[in-house]
Amino acid sequence: MTMIDETQVKETSATHGAYLTLRDMILTGELPAGQKLKIEQLRGLLNTGASPVREALSLLTSDMLVERIDQRGFRAAPASKANFAEILALRCTLEDLALRQSIANATPDWEEQLVLTHHHMKRASGQGTKLFEEAHKTFHMALLANSESPMLERFCAQLYDLNIRYRYLAAKSATYQKRDVSAEHEEILDAAIQRDQDRASASLLSHYRLTGDYLSRALDI
Amino acid sequence: MTMIDETQVKETSATHGAYLTLRDMILTGELPAGQKLKIEQLRGLLNTGASPVREALSLLTSDMLVERIDQRGFRAAPASKANFAEILALRCTLEDLALRQSIANATPDWEEQLVLTHHHMKRASGQGTKLFEEAHKTFHMALLANSESPMLERFCAQLYDLNIRYRYLAAKSATYQKRDVSAEHEEILDAAIQRDQDRASASLLSHYRLTGDYLSRALDI
DNA sequence: CCCTCCCAAAATATCGATATTTATTGACAT
C-alpha cells in the first residue's frame, strides 16, 4: 500500500527531496549559517526518516553548505565576510576561464541557449524572487556551459550557490541597489554572442564585482 | 560491552573508516574506475553495516571519486584521457593561483613547514610507494597551505587526489619514467623559499606537465 | 526471429529500534 502525502506524486527519492529542501532552506537563510542541524528536528520538518536526512546532509557537505563534525553531527556552514570575499575571488578566476573556453568553443546551438535563457530571465524579472533567482542561475550557467570542462562548470555552479546565500543575507539588511543589472546582462550576452572573450569576461567580472561590492557593504556579519 | 575487533583501538567512526578505506581502494585502482559499487559487497569487504557504507559513498561523491545514480546506487567515477587532461589543466590554473598567494603571504613558519615536509618526502623516497605518495601529497599541499583561501586549497587537494588515480592506472601499464623528479622538487622548494612567484609557479607547472605528458602516454584507457 | 510484457530475483532505499557518544546538570569537596 502506498501512502500519498504531498501533492499526489512522489517526485523523487526521499533522500533527493530532503537534499533539495534542505539546500533551499540553507541558501535562503531559513536555516541560518552556523546553526546546528539536528537530525530529529529535520526529520520532523521534512517528515521523513533519519536515513534520508543523514544522507542529504552528507551530500550537502560536498556543496560546502553543511559541515560535518565527526561524532558531533552537522551544522549549516558558517558565513563571514572573508568567506564571501573568497567566493567572489574564486568565481572571478574560474568563471573567467570557463567563459573564455565556452566562447572559444562557440557553436550556434550554444548561442541559441544563451538567447533563450536570457529571454526567460527577463520574463521572470517581474515575478517572485524565487523564480528570478532560478532563471538568473540558468542564464549564468548557460554562459559557461560550453567550456567542455565539466569539473570547472561544477566548481562554478557550486560557487554560484554559495554566493546566493550571501544575497539572501544582504537582502535582510537595509538598502536595495538601483543598478541597471538588466543592462549588464545584455552587455554580457552581446559580447558572448560576438565571441569577444575579453569584453565578455570583463563585463561578467564587472557584474560580479559590482554585486560583490554592494553585498559586502550590506552584510553585517 | 565493547567489541574490540581490529588492533585494539577503534580509530574513528565506522563511517569515517569506511570512507578512508573506500577512498584508498578507488585511488589505487583496487576498485576499478566505472565499477558498480554494491552496498552488500562493500558491506562484506569492510565488515560494517549498510548505513556507514552508504554514507561513506555519499561523502566520496563530494570528492568526485564516486558517482551516484539516483535510485540505482553508486559506482566508482569513470576515468578517461579527457578527464585526465581536464584535471591537469585545472590543477595548473588553481595551483598556480594558490602557490602565488601562498608566496605573497609568506611567513617563516610556512617556510619551515616547506623545508620539513620536503625533507620527509625525501626520506620516504626509498620506502614503499604508499608512504612516498603520502609524503609527496603533504609536501605539495604545504606549498599551497599559505594561500589564505581554504576553498581554493580544498579544490587543489581534491584535484590532487583525482590525479593520483591516474598515476596508479599508468603504473599498471608499461614503462617507468627516468626523470629527476627529486631535482624538480628541490627547484620548486628553492623558488618558493626565495619568494619568487614566477619561478616557483613555472617549476611547479612544469613538474605537473612533465608528469602529465608521461602519464598521458602511459595510459591506455 | 524479434519484440513486448510480465514475473521473479537482486539491489537499493527507507524505517524503527538500539548502542555509543557527547552534552548537561547538580551535588560535593575545596
Place this chain on the structure above:
DNA sequence: ATGTCAATAAATATCGATATTTTGGGAGGG
C-alpha cells in the same frame, strides 16, 4: 563561590529488517 566529577539527558551513529525499485529472463504474441 568555584571547580570537579558522576549521573542523567540528549543526540548521534549504527544495526537489522522491510518496502520499493530496478534488472534480467522467459513466455507469448506479432
